Amino acid sequence: MVRATPLSPDERRKAIIDVTIPLLREHGRETTTKQVAEAAGIAEGTIFRVFESKHELFLQALETAFDPYDFLDLLDQIDTDLPLRTKLVQIAALYQERFTGTFELMSKMGMVQPPQAIKHGSEWRERAREVSTRLVAMNADDLRIDPYEVVRAVRLLTFSGSHPHISDGRILTPDEIVDIVLNGTLKESR
Template sequence: MPPRARPLSPEERREQLTDVTLRLLRVHGRAVTTRQIAEAAEVAEGTIFRVFESKEELVDAALARAFEPGDVVARIEGIDRDQPLSARLLSLVALLQQRFRATFDLMLKVELVGPPGHLHDSEEAEAWRARLTLLLIDVVGDDADQLAVPVEHFLHVLRLLTFAGSHPRIADGRLLTPEQIVETVLLGLRKRD
């Protein structure tokens, strides 16, 4: 019998179980059991059903957590704006690739072909994309005048190439490095003398 769980509020317990389930989904996919979740969370299996109606509701909460921005905002804000544009973009692409790869691995493990519709096609998701665009524009900063296209288009192309170049199936198993992505986009979209 597992040890008695530390008393938590229902919301704290939901958060704890969601985090544990997300971690286990990355290993076991949808085959994860409530018993495994309970053991990893060090709670009795019945504790899960005091804060979640079903395993499916818990898995949905964990998948929603996976698509939240998490620490991405702080990490983008932490990119040193005093570096040259290419160095800033390398940091940005490396960060985005980590995020994309973790998401792709999880999606493959739980057999998703795309993000859940309610997470991608919502007002909240649209607000996050708008915020991300502003963060990325800030990374480019005053160097936007070096670009042959509007900064929003430049960033769109950079994100698309990063996405495609980070997905093992889209890239036919030949993933692009941050250097390859940044060099391709800068060479293609920088102003020429």
């Protein structure tokens, strides 16, 4: 057996968490430490040098998977010079990726909501609204409602349109979501 690359405890911890998340998405709570060790290319005992238990490993992996800050960074990277529709499609796509990833992981893990220990509070949601609203506000003259309300509608429709049960198994695309928000459902008057 080839020895694993020497890493600091923090680096080893992160590497183990990084391989655990996809295993949890695939196997849920049935994920074994043997599977984690194989995916990480380490001996099973190495896991317990940086985690006290399988439960702690899973909790840390879930906390990392549900961490909103990568999502916020991507939202911050949307080009402010893009046309309004394009910005909204990118916003909806990022929200959808976050929502579907969360729904899938929670379902696989048998969760109805993130555990209290890993909820990130409303701070990140407020920051996401602020960033999104700022992007849309640049086109406020083109809108008949407040940019905040446009963002709210996109977020709500993305959430419901991305949930497999709420959407009756027919997930809305980011383009469909933005078309509904920007154009409504009425035919243009003749």
